[in-house]
Amino acid sequence: MTTAGGLSSASTDAAFDEFVADARQRLRRALIGAVGIDRTDDAVAEAVAWAFEHRDELAEMKNPLGYLYRVGQSRVRRRRSPVTRLRLLHDESTQIPDVEPGLVPALSSLSPSQRTAVWLAHGCQWSHAEIATAMDITPSTVATHVRRGLEHLRNELGVSL
Amino acid sequence: MITLEDQIARVADEAESQLDADPAVVRTGDRRSWRPRLLIAATVVLVGGAAISLPSVVRDEPEGTTTPLSEDVGPGPRPLVPNVPTVVADPDERWIVPAELPDGVEFESAVDYGIAITGSLAPSRSLRFADSMSDASVTVYTNLWPIDEPGDDAESSFVEVGNERWMLVTSPVDDRPPVITLGLEDASATFGDDFDSVVVTVTELDQRTVVDIASSLTVRSAADLPRPPLELAGADDGAEVVAEATQSGVPKRLVARTDGINFAMSVDGAGGSPVRLGARYVAVDGGLGPNPNLVLGGRTAESLIWGLVHPDVATVAVELTDGTLVESEPQDLRGFNEDFFLIAFPTSTEGGLERLSAVVAFDATGGELGRDDSLGR
8 A cells, every 4th residue: 555645565765764854844844833943843853753663554544744743743742841932933023025024923822723724724735634634633624723713813913815 | 915825824934944044953152152161070980891791682673773774864863773672571470451542552661660669579560551642641550559649629439340449530630631540459359469559540531441441451471561661770780881970979870771662760779760762862861869968068969860862962961040051971881872861960959959950962063952851940
């Protein structure tokens, strides 16, 4: 069986390493929205370590990337951490061209489920099916989180874009 | 102005750029210039000719232990190849294990604390299982009764499991699901004379599940466990010496045993729960305060702290609450994949750890790789 991520139970070491390298890059961007930029590298490292230890299990999964996302954010969340507030950027005063100045703090203040769904959908262009696996919810619930999250952001920013 | 959705994408672009610019290494500026730094060379005393030799009998050899890792591992610590276990399961040793567990909840570690904890002849043990996808966990304690008098906000009652009356305690945890504990004070009638008590504690699971787990408990050989049990032992019991330092002028040795994944460490028999580095750069296991007999009239004594670091770590330091760093180089006198730290740092009270803020791992350029503040203030 070949997974959506291109893995199969017969994958060579090179193919697995290629999968892990690609997954690492996608997970880095994706996990920022869930665990914050301060803990993203820890979360990615946890997910990759898990991947190496459970290579055969990954080959059986339809969406191994979504599963690794859950592993990473779950393992980081279990650890006591000095981070008391989730930050999406190291430097939150960064002026991003064409972006409302209040968007970054507004995103940080969303509920975890809404922030995760909005970030993965529009920050990372994941499909609702991929997000559903990552969040262990149904695609329709993903759509609800995304819709409500965007509504909250628009209200917060006072925009109708 | 672009759409909100496109703005979110640009925020994600910026976040990824900031992460790429500073991957896994937080530049703390010229820390050596602005932070007062007390450098205490952790005296490493090599006990001449005393490399403790154990028979290299192992329970089984994990596959792929000699397979080299890919060179291109990107930012973050490279995954470590599992160690060869240094503990061996005794097939005649009996353990109480759950025959049924919730989906996704997998074995993590088995620990034998010996008989010191309860003072009875029955060894105190724990088995831990956890779900890598959530905070769900199951711990089975044998001959160890970790049920304190329920607090004012805890609920206790009794439930029938099999033909026995078990004590059920439900303890709330902020806005998370409660911790549920089910304990049988006299387990000998059900499980045999080798067992005094058995307790099942779960997190993020419901009462029905913990009752099901308790109902499925059965007695098995230690050889049936997924990994051999770890024992918290001292050097005199054959554990491997992995690091050495001096505390207030007294030589100390850190010993370690591994089941291949987890480590059990102790200094002079004082140890904690199994520690696994996983993908972290640094993991603190435990600490020891100073010998109260040495704290005399304002004289500063030293506390000890120890744990694991990734082999990419060049320097590990104790960060005190006043910003002082007490540095040391990681050690590995045995040859495990992980390295170890055993650091003495100054303490001014008998308690020992009040001045500790965190343990920090640095790379060869002085960049911070990670920190653990689990014992810090």
